[in-house]
Amino acid sequence: MTAEPLIRAEGLGLSLPDRGARAGRLGFGAPPLLDILQDIDLTVGAGESVGLVGESGSGKTSLGRTLMRLYRPTAGRLTFEDRDITGLGEGALRPLRADMQFIFQDPQSSLNPRARIGEILSQPLHAFGRAKGRRDAWAQASALLERVGLPPSFAGRYPHELSGGQRQRVGIARAIALKPRLVVADEVVSGLDVSSQAQILALLNELKRDLGLALVFISHDLSVVRVLCDRVVVLRHGRIVEEGTCEGVFAAPGDPYTQELLAAIPLPEVQPGWIFDDARGAADQVDGASAGGSGGAR
Helix, strand or coil: CCCCEEEEEEEEEEEEECCCCCCCCCCCCCCCEEEEEEEEEEEEECCCEEEEECCCCCCHHHHHHHHCCCCCCCEEEEEECCEECCCCCHHHHHHHHCCEEEECCCHHHHCCCCCCHHHHHHHHHHHCCCCCCHHHHHHHHHHHHHHCCCCHHHHHCCHHHCCHHHHHHHHHHHHHCCCCCEEEEECCCCCCCHHHHHHHHHHHHHHHHHHCCEEEEECCCHHHHHHHCCEEEEEECCEEEEEEEHHHHHHCCCCHHHHHHHHHCCCCCCCCCHHHHHHHHHHHHHHHHHCCCCCCCC
């Protein structure tokens, strides 16, 4: 972690319309606002990985989206590389979008079902002027597929022709296409089988190391956060109740809510590299099985 934070939230708050509440006496007018995040103070340094944990509804995803300025904060201040981005409009934010990328939880709904994989990966390259025409964009898309462990031939496929793990790799490839500084990964392994989960986590860890990414990893699986992240932030009802190094928080949780979370989820005795070694073994097995032509880790 560098001395200067890449992104900093100070007193950050977020309120969104409560669509489930009746607006006004007769149901007309604007819906009331619901406080989602309150008084969030958080920093993420370049190359650092921070895990956001908490039960469903704690505000993890909302915080991740607010850090990316997919939501506009309603209170506090948000800076990216010391530039105040709290109230910037989309036009002013656009040049920064290449440095801040989001990996969505469900790759099935986040990938255009009518576009081939090569087109999906080419779109951000064209949008930000990173490709010298269609052929160059397609070549870069093929290289991105190889970078995330998929065959270049997958560029010609549609999302429905890929498995869930393969689609998530495409989502990761799209996120790193513009060489961002910050990536927010939102429950990216929650819908995958155990083998695919391990491979995706190993891939994220490798990309973080090789590309120097700052990673905000949203997850309900504390075991994963423990081995993947440098620091952990515990959220409850839209507030941070505890944060610190993973080693410190997991060894001696200070807040009763953190203690409850740790007590509720069985945590194995963590051995160095246990996820990543298992992932490499699983990938080797898949590669061997794929040699006949199926191709790619599923």
